[in-house]
Amino acid sequence: EEFNSFFEDGETLGYGVSVAGIEVEDRPDLPLMVRYVAPRSPAAAAGMLRGDQVISLNGVPASELIADNDFSLLTPLAAGDSLRIELFDGASNRTVTLTAAVYGLTPVAGTTVVSTPGGRKLGYVFVNNMIDQAKSPLDDAFEQFRGEGVQDLVIDMRYNGGGLVSLASRLASQVAGDRADGETFAK
Numbered sequence: 001e002e003f004n005s006f007f008e009d010g011e012t013l014g015y016g017v018s019v020a021g022i023e024v025e026d027r028p029d030l031p032l033m034v035r036y037v038a039p040r041s042p043a044a045a046a047g048m049l050r051g052d053q054v055i056s057l058n059g060v061p062a063s064e065l066i067a068d069n070d071f072s073l074l075t076p077l078a079a080g081d082s083l084r085i086e087l088f089d090g091a092s093n094r095t096v097t098l099t100a101a102v103y104g105l106t107p108v109a110g111t112t113v114v115s116t117p118g119g120r121k122l123g124y125v126f127v128n129n130m131i132d133q134a135k136s137p138l139d140d141a142f143e144q145f146r147g148e149g150v151q152d153l154v155i156d157m158r159y160n161g162g163g164l165v166s167l168a169s170r171l172a173s174q175v176a177g178d179r180a181d182g183e184t185f186a187k
Helices: 002-007 062-068 132-147 165-180
Strands: 011-014 017-019 032-037 053-057 082-088 093-099 101-104 108-115 121-127 152-156
Touching: 002 011, 032 053, 032 062, 053 062, 108 132, 121 132, 132 165, 152 165
Parallel strands: 121 152
Antiparallel strands: 011 101, 017 032, 053 082, 082 093, 108 121
């Protein structure tokens, strides 16, 4: 059911926040930072941002979460579960209470074209989920890139957990263009 909800419906159950756990592994002396906030999630609705420092989750200090390498509090068991997060945003502390919900994923976001200092056109696209709902936004992004004469490309997949091979193939084909017609993508 979770698989179908994620890959077919483009939805997931959660709070919509992930932390930089691997970066602080075995280092409880380091701050625990918010790595990603899903755009349509309870965390986004509460105003959480990438770069917020997590002080505690449900009263458990971040240093203890890191020492135990246990971030399971960020994964609810059911819709309606709650999570109290104490945060520091660089200026002040605040506490938010998130209620787990099923929310729609945003598989492709942040598409933009910029001019580099050298005068080249650079296309940027953030690809977060390789699900069916990524097809149309990926096609739109690459049409925009072609239309604006993009010469260089950044595909931001920092938080991409993988997904459908057909989407990876589609993305690779968009990048390679006609040069890849008839070529094998993977075997």
